[in-house]
Amino acid sequence: MFRVGGTVTVMDPTQATREVFWNIEYTWLVYVLMVPTLAVFGWGFWLKVRRWRSGQPALRFDRPGERLQLFLRNAVGQGRTIKRRYAGVFHSLVYTGFIVLFLATTVVAIHHDTPLHIMKGHFYLIFQSLIVDIFGLFVLVGVALAAIRRWISKPKLLVYTDEASWILITIFVMALTGFMIEGWRIAVTDDPWAAWSPIGNLFALGSDPWMTDTAMQRGHVIIWWFHLVVAFGWIAWVPFSKMSHVFTAPLNIFTANLDGYGGSLKTIDFETAERFGINHLGDFTWKDLLDFDACTECGRCTDVCPANTVGKSLSPRDIILDLQGLMHKRGDELLGSRAGNGNGDGGNGSDELLPIIDQKTAVSPEALFACTTCAACMEACPVHIEQMPKIVDARRYLVMEEADFPEGMMDMMNSLESRQHPFAGTQFSRVDWTEGLDIDVMAEMDDPHEAEVLMWVGCGGALVERNRNTVRATAKLLKKAGVKFAILGREESCTGDPARRVGNEFLFEMLAKGNVETMQRYGVRKVVTSCPHCFNSFRNEYPHFGGSYEVYHHTQFLDELLEQGRLDGNGAGGRSNGSSTITFHDPCYLGRHNGEYDAPRNLLAQVGGARQVEMERSRNTSFCCGGGGGMAFVDEPPDQRVNQERAQEAVDTGADVVAVGCPFCATMLDDGVNARRGERDVQVRDVAELLWDAVGESEEAAP
Amino acid sequence: MRVLVCLKQILDPDVPARDFQIDPEARAAKRGGANLVTNIFCENAVETALQFREAAGGDVKITALCYGESSAEDCLRKAMAMTVDEACLVERDGNTNPDAAAVGRVLAAAIRRLEQDGGPFDAVLVGRESGDWGVGQTGGVLAEELGRPALGFVESLQPGNGSVTLRRQTDVGIEVAEAEPPFLVTITNNEDNVPRIPKTRDVMMSYRKPLQKLGLADLELDSEEVRAGSSIFEVEEIFIPADEVECELAEGDTLDERVDQLAKRIHEVVASIG
Numbered sequence: 001m002f003r004v005g006g007t008v009t010v011m012d013p014t015q016a017t018r019e020v021f022w023n024i025e026y027t028w029l030v031y032v033l034m035v036p037t038l039a040v041f042g043w044g045f046w047l048k049v050r051r052w053r054s055g056q057p058a059l060r061f062d063r064p065g066e067r068l069q070l071f072l073r074n075a076v077g078q079g080r081t082i083k084r085r086y087a088g089v090f091h092s093l094v095y096t097g098f099i100v101l102f103l104a105t106t107v108v109a110i111h112h113d114t115p116l117h118i119m120k121g122h123f124y125l126i127f128q129s130l131i132v133d134i135f136g137l138f139v140l141v142g143v144a145l146a147a148i149r150r151w152i153s154k155p156k157l158l159v160y161t162d163e164a165s166w167i168l169i170t171i172f173v174m175a176l177t178g179f180m181i182e183g184w185r186i187a188v189t190d191d192p193w194a195a196w197s198p199i200g201n202l203f204a205l206g207s208d209p210w211m212t213d214t215a216m217q218r219g220h221v222i223i224w225w226f227h228l229v230v231a232f233g234w235i236a237w238v239p240f241s242k243m244s245h246v247f248t249a250p251l252n253i254f255t256a257n258l259d260g261y262g263g264s265l266k267t268i269d270f271e272t273a274e275r276f277g278i279n280h281l282g283d284f285t286w287k288d289l290l291d292f293d294a295c296t297e298c299g300r301c302t303d304v305c306p307a308n309t310v311g312k313s314l315s316p317r318d319i320i321l322d323l324q325g326l327m328h329k330r331g332d333e334l335l336g337s338r339a340g341n342g343n344g345d346g347g348n349g350s351d352e353l354l355p356i357i358d359q360k361t362a363v364s365p366e367a368l369f370a371c372t373t374c375a376a377c378m379e380a381c382p383v384h385i386e387q388m389p390k391i392v393d394a395r396r397y398l399v400m401e402e403a404d405f406p407e408g409m410m411d412m413m414n415s416l417e418s419r420q421h422p423f424a425g426t427q428f429s430r431v432d433w434t435e436g437l438d439i440d441v442m443a444e445m446d447d448p449h450e451a452e453v454l455m456w457v458g459c460g461g462a463l464v465e466r467n468r469n470t471v472r473a474t475a476k477l478l479k480k481a482g483v484k485f486a487i488l489g490r491e492e493s494c495t496g497d498p499a500r501r502v503g504n505e506f507l508f509e510m511l512a513k514g515n516v517e518t519m520q521r522y523g524v525r526k527v528v529t530s531c532p533h534c535f536n537s538f539r540n541e542y543p544h545f546g547g548s549y550e551v552y553h554h555t556q557f558l559d560e561l562l563e564q565g566r567l568d569g570n571g572a573g574g575r576s577n578g579s580s581t582i583t584f585h586d587p588c589y590l591g592r593h594n595g596e597y598d599a600p601r602n603l604l605a606q607v608g609g610a611r612q613v614e615m616e617r618s619r620n621t622s623f624c625c626g627g628g629g630g631m632a633f634v635d636e637p638p639d640q641r642v643n644q645e646r647a648q649e650a651v652d653t654g655a656d657v658v659a660v661g662c663p664f665c666a667t668m669l670d671d672g673v674n675a676r677r678g679e680r681d682v683q684v685r686d687v688a689e690l691l692w693d694a695v696g697e698s699e700e701a702a703p
Numbered sequence: 704m705r706v707l708v709c710l711k712q713i714l715d716p717d718v719p720a721r722d723f724q725i726d727p728e729a730r731a732a733k734r735g736g737a738n739l740v741t742n743i744f745c746e747n748a749v750e751t752a753l754q755f756r757e758a759a760g761g762d763v764k765i766t767a768l769c770y771g772e773s774s775a776e777d778c779l780r781k782a783m784a785m786t787v788d789e790a791c792l793v794e795r796d797g798n799t800n801p802d803a804a805a806v807g808r809v810l811a812a813a814i815r816r817l818e819q820d821g822g823p824f825d826a827v828l829v830g831r832e833s834g835d836w837g838v839g840q841t842g843g844v845l846a847e848e849l850g851r852p853a854l855g856f857v858e859s860l861q862p863g864n865g866s867v868t869l870r871r872q873t874d875v876g877i878e879v880a881e882a883e884p885p886f887l888v889t890i891t892n893n894e895d896n897v898p899r900i901p902k903t904r905d906v907m908m909s910y911r912k913p914l915q916k917l918g919l920a921d922l923e924l925d926s927e928e929v930r931a932g933s934s935i936f937e938v939e940e941i942f943i944p945a946d947e948v949e950c951e952l953a954e955g956d957t958l959d960e961r962v963d964q965l966a967k968r969i970h971e972v973v974a975s976i977g
Contacts, residue, residue: 276903400903410900418740419715429722429736490736506903 016193017120020112022185023220030228037232044239045247048293051331055286060255067254070384075250080382084300086149093142094171098246100135101178104128129196133182137199139175143168157299159321163241164297170234177227179203184216184223245296249383252294255287256384261375262593263540264389268396268505277396277503281327281354284390291385292324301377301387306624306642307370314370316377316387318362323390330354357394368394369406372631372642373501374588374624395503408634409502416507420493420514421459422633430457431489433468437475440486448522451486453478453557456538458531459494460663466670467663470686474530474554477692481566485528491518495537502630509545512537516547530554530688532589532662533628539594553590555661555687559599562606567695574694576609579683582690583613583655585646585669586622587662600661600687606694613653623649625672627664647672651682658684704763704884706752707817707824709810709845710745710782712775713835714738723943730938731800732835741778744830746898748890749782751860752828753899759862764788766817766824770809771795776914783909784901791817791915796926802936805929807844812922814849825884826867831856831891842889849887854880857888858896 021027061067073079078095082088107128111119119128147168150158158164183203186194194201207216238244257264268276278284301316302308308315331354356363368391377387398404415424431441439455442448455478461471478485496511519527527549529535538551552560561567568574582604590596597619604612617623626632626642636642647669650658658673660666663686670684718737726733749767756763767782767790769775779790793813795801801809818824827849832839846853854871861868863881871878872891882888890896901909919926953968955961 270903270907403900403902405900413900419717419738425717427719427721429719432719432721504903506906 011192013125014121016122016124016196017117018124018185018191018193019189020108020119022189023217024224033228033232037236040236041239044236045244048239048244048248051327052286052289052293054282055284055289056282058285058287060257060287063258066258067256070256070258071250071254074382074384075253078382080380080384083382086145087298090142090145090149093138094146097135097137097139097142097175100132101139101175104132125193125196129193130198133179133197133199136175136178139171140179143172143175147172155299157303157317159297159299159317161297167241167243170230174227174231174234177223177230181220181224181227183207184220187211188213188216188220242296245294245383248290248294249296252290253384255290257386260540260593260595261378261388262536262589264375264378264386265392265500265541266389267509267544270506270509275397276400276505277398278390278393279355279357279397279401281323281331281356284393288386288390289327291390292320292327294383294385295320295324296383297321298382300380300382301385304376304380304621304623306372306374306376306626306645307367309623310636310640310642310645312367312370312640313362313364314367315362316391319367319391320385320387322361322363323356326354326356357397363394365398365404368398369409369634370631371395371629372588372624372626373629375592376588376621376624379592379620392501392503396505397503399503400506405502406634409630412498412630412633413502413504413507416494416496416499416511420511421463422494422498423459423463426463428463428465428468429490430459430462430492431487433457433462433471434475434487437472437479439475441489442486442522443489443491445486448486451484451522453483453485453526453528454519454522454524455485455487456495456527456529456531456534457487457492458529458534458663460531460533460667462492464663464667467666467686470530470663470666470688473686473688473692473696474528474558476696477558477561477567477688478528480696481561483561483566488518488522493518495534495542497533497537498630498633500537500541501628512542512545512547516542516545519547519549524549526550526552528552528554528557530661530663530686532587532594533664536589536593553594553596553599553661555590555600555603556596558688558691559602562603567691574606574608574691577607577690577693579607579610579657581613581653581655582607582610582657582659583615583650583653584618584659584661584687585615585625585650585665586619587660587665588622588624588628590661591622592620600659603687603691604659607690608694610657613655615649615653617649625660625662625665625668627662627668632664632668641672643668643672644675645672647676651676651678651680656680656682657690658682659687659690660684661687704759704826705822705824706755706763706765706826706828707814708745708748708752708765708767708782708787708828709830709841710749710767710769710775710778711742711830711833711841712739712769712771712778713742713833715740716743716834725941725943727941729800730941732941739774739777741781742830742833742835743898744832744834744890744892745778746830747892747896748828748830749785749787750896750898751858751890752826753786754896755826755860755862755867766791766821768810768813768817769793770801770806770813779914780909781901783912783914784906785899786901786905789913789915791917793917793919793922796918800938801929803838803840803844806841807848809919809922809924809929810841810845811848812924813917814845816917816922823885825886826860827851827885827887828860829887829889831889839889842887846887851885851887852882853887853889854882855889856891858891858893860888 078092081091107119111117149155150164150168179199180203182197182200184207186197186200187204187208194204238246275283299317305314305316357365371388371391373388373392375388411424412422416422440451442451455475457471461467493511493515495515496508499511500508527538532553535551535553538549584600584604586597601612623646624642625646650669651673658669660669666684666686673682673684714732715738722736724733724735752765756765765787767779767787769779770793772795776792779792783790791813793809814824814827829842829845842855843853854869856872857869858872859870866881866883869880869882869888871880919929951968953961953965955964
């Protein structure tokens with residue numbers, strides 16, 4: 001009988017090892033069972049790969065260095081997964097546990113099936129026994145934490161399927177039975193190295209007082225085979241369950257979009273496209289199809305979605321999962337037929353299409369047209385799924401093929417078409433705001449090349465009363481710093497951003513080409529704009545149409561001027577405007593889409609006597625004002641307003657100034673703050689307005 | 704069946720107030736920074752024709768006709784993008800601001816020419832009035848020129864058995880009429896004939912549809928003669944009325960006094976207007 005702390009005669013650690021297949025007969029059966037297991041596993045993944053390959057082409061294996069970096073950070077390093085604390089902890093436990101246990105199994109295989117008998121000595125004791133035991137425990141604890149969340153705390157963001165529960169159960173069973181067979185082997189063989197396997201040893205100690213050696217030995221055989229069958233069954237099941245993310249997620253991260261969310265929409269070749277936009281699985285690229293298979297149902301995208309937060313039907317997670325379901329159910333049948341949507345090389349088209357837009361699913365027109373294209377979903381996704389471009393692809397189909405979209409968007413597009421700006425009924429012209437400022441208009445200059453910088457005013461700046469002060473402040477600051485700039489005046493057109501986000505790619509392309517032509521005429525190289533949407537179009541989208549410029553958001557340009565000492569108050573802090581606390585609302589198209597978070601904050605530091613506070617959702621997790629994606633032109637139901645949700649958050653910081661850097665945010669938050677500020681005086685001001693207050697000429701300081 | 708819709712290109716009625724300028728010499732509005740758009744009632748007419756074709760089951764050919772400058776091609780393209788079948792532009796060289804009599808005569812000549820080539824039009828649709836001058840005479844004059852019966856303020860056409868059912872807005876309600884082609888109607892708006900947004904494919908296709916361009920000479924009309932025929936009215940002077948606001952505050956120490964004062968002033972002002 002094995003006794004704890006029993007006397008052990010020889011203790012030479014260099015000879016430490018254990019017998020593989022101890023107590024097991026018919027070991028050849030293991031190899032026989034492995035054949036169907038791996039066959040099913042391989043077949044499952046082959047089915048997946050075959051489906052992906054039927055997608056349209058996409059260039060996602062370029063820039064291997066950058067891809068490897070991203071892979072190391074967010075796949076191997078779990079960079080995004082760990083951003084949610086609870087899920088991050090349990091996932092890391094299971095994830096690292098799996099890797100170590102997989103390595104341990106590999107070590108056994110090498111030791112047993114090759115002449116390299118590596119499983120011995122210190123390596124055996126430290127890695128194969130101690131470390132493996134600890135990481136095995138990680139798996140048990142991790143799965144238990146996940147089970148508590150899934151079965152007890154039940155957060156809204158999860159999808160509650162039997163599959164998910166069975167995954168937890170099987171993993172737990174595998175780890176637990178692993179410890180059982182280890183424990184019984186230790187107990188029966190009186191393993192001299194038992195202390196190196198603390199968890200297994202614990203099982204040995206636990207079983208010892210009430211089980212005979214024979215019972216343990218018999219139990220060992222049964223549980224050993226049970227463990228093996230569960231493990232093999234589980235392996236064969238992987239490609240057919242969400243556990244396939246073990247492979248699809250790293251691949252998806254490696255092939256992620258490297259160009260930022262601002263450049264994630266595809267262009268369409270209108271000459272060759274058979275259909276505009278996507279309403280057919282076969283029109284997606286292989287990367288889109290891979291996205292569907294990479295989803296782990298974690299729900300973070302839907303959790304951060306502004307439309308979903310205020311109770312609208314949009315759920316990026318369910319869009320991905322419904323499309324995944326459709327692909328799994330009917331994909332093989334219909335994906336074979338390649339069709340052309342202009343994203344790829346055309347193709348033969350198919351007679352039968354597999355429509356994806358369906359009122360009865362998450363991919364309903366109503367949900368699609370609730371998206372603000374803020375990209376919070378994409379930023380939250382641990383496996384880099386690209387939800388927003390798919391939503392825009394489907395919108396394109398509805399807008400361009402069906403002419404089916406909300407009324408507000410219709411008025412906006414009508415106005416864009418006939419007036420080149422989206423604000424039907426505006427009382428202002430594009431140059432009214434310049435009154436009294438003496439600003440050069442390119443068309444009226446003797447030599448437009450004298451202007452170093454084009455100040456792109458934007459429709460939202462020139463034509464909306466509330467924002468005219470922002471562009472005035474920007475222009476005054478540029479003048480003060482001695483920047484030689486000019487505007488296009490009446491020759492400026494909308495960049496096409498609202499048309500593109502709504503799905504009218506055709507209209508966007510027309511406007512973009514027109515603007516590129518105008519800017520070419522004046523030899524424009526450098527552009528400053530106070531609209532992040534224009535900024536994004538110039539920076540990420542116009543290069544496709546032959547327009548490449550050095551592009552600055554006004555906060556970036558002013559920040560540079562400040563640093564160069566061309567604006568007063570450098571570092572010293574400017575005048576106070578009476579506000580005590582400022583909170584900055586990151587515009588989606590400046591922050592998340594283009595990665596600029598610091599410039600506006602640097603400028604706000606110039607406002608004398610005011611301190612900055614952050615909203616809980618800020619920087620890359622900023623919450624949309626509700627105005628992106630053409631939504632600024634849609635009347636939202638009174639109880640489902642994104643701007644009020646955000647305004648409440650801003651008001652709750654206690655700030656008396658909500659600083660913005662976008663004309664759409666300004667109007668959306670103005671409305672929201674006025675509805676939510678109660679008795680307090682809370683103002684929404686653009687960063688440029690605040691900076692002018694702080695460092696501008698004093699007689700103009702109070703506009 | 705053939706349906707003709709007449710279109711007019713006008714200055715954007717939504718032009719911001721400060722961008723709207725007058726040319727006193729020409730006695731007309733200046734183009735300035737304003738955009739050119741299709742007159743809204745003409746777009747309602749296009750939509751009404753399209754809905755009539757849909758209700759009739761397709762065997763209806765719709766032609767759009769415009770007398771205007773070459774820029775008016777955009778209006779015709781847009782109508783074709785809305786799925787009008789073909790279009791014709793009669794180019795207006797130099798004759799700015801013709802009145803309804805001149806327009807009616809030119810359109811009638813063009814219609815006769817189109818009918819020579821492609822058979823008679825069963826229905827001619829004209830917008831009830833234009834958003835620039837708002838005279839509302841073109842439909843009536845054109846009917847007279849063509850010698851066809853006409854009905855004004857029609858909001859929908861429904862195909863019947865050999866005839867067309869017309870719904871017409873009147874001051875007292877809706878009038879329903881049966882009309883035997885050929886006839887002319889002027890179209891007004893209702894909630895059902897809001898012009899549709901074209902599908903992108905149709906926008907692209909519109910550039911492949913036939914757009915015939917005619918000059919006055921092709922219609923055997925003389926520009927001077929057409930101008931001389933404009934005799935319905937003459938514009939003597941055109942100006943933007945100056946808005947003058949006089950603000951007077953009701954005085955008084957208490958609310959009651961101020962209300963009394965206000966009531967007294969209202970009474971005086973109303974009496975003075977008499």
